[in-house]
Amino acid sequence: MLRYLIVGIIAFSVDQFIKWSVATYMDLGQKIPLISGVIQVTSIRNRGAAFGILQNQRLFFIVVTAIVLIGIFVYLRKIYRKQKMLAYALALIFGGALGNFVDRALHGEVVDMLEFTFINYPVFNMADVFIVIGVALVMIDTLRASRTEKISAQALSE
Incomplete structure (x- = not known):
């Protein structure tokens, strides 16, 4: 169980660090191209x-997310x-x-920063990516388990 908690903590920490960096070092609305014409950081x-x-x-959101967590x-x-x-x-x-x-x-809002520029898609954050x-x-x-069950059922019926 510990390894899965560590994965969750790493995902959480990466997300929080990037959000903190954007909130600290970028002005609201500022854009920094990462790959021109593909993706940019937008605060x-x-x-x-x-x-x-x-x-x-x-x-x-707080209540629903607490229940989900x-x-x-x-x-x-x-x-x-x-x-x-x-x-x-999970x-x-x-x-x-x-x-x-x-x-x-804590803040009543989420810091979003990743924006695809080659398509019209909402700005999102690393938490969303995870x-x-x-x-x-x-x-x-789920698909793999369904396929395995189907193969097992076929093998039993033969």
């Missing part, structure tokens, strides 16, 4: 959720020995969700 604040929805619903922790304790990929996925989701939770709880990677791993694990 903005978000009081809502993904794509800016549900603006100024701080209490809602508790649920992930409880489920992680249940599955970590048998479902390693799922455990890593650890990444936990770390990312905790990062955005802390921002909302959550998306975690969800992708959950989907891969």
Whole structure:
């Protein structure tokens, strides 16, 4: 269980360090190209959720995220020995969700900074990246488990 908590703590720490760096060293609205025409660092604040929805619903986000974090922790304790990929996925989701939770709880807003410039896509942060990677791993694990079950069922029926 400790290795998964460490993964979550690393994800949380990376997210918080980058947010702190942007908030400390960049002016609000400032843009710094990373790869010209592809991605830039843009210092903005978000009081809502993904794509800016549900603006100024701080209490809602705090309550829902607290419930999700508790649920992930409880489920992680249940599955970590048998479902390693799922455990890593949940650890990444936990770390990312905790990062955005802390921002909302302490500051009432989330620092966003990563902006794709080659497409019209909302600015996001590292917590969001960790959550998306975690969800992708959950989907891969689910598809893999479904395929394994299907192969096992076919083998039993033959």
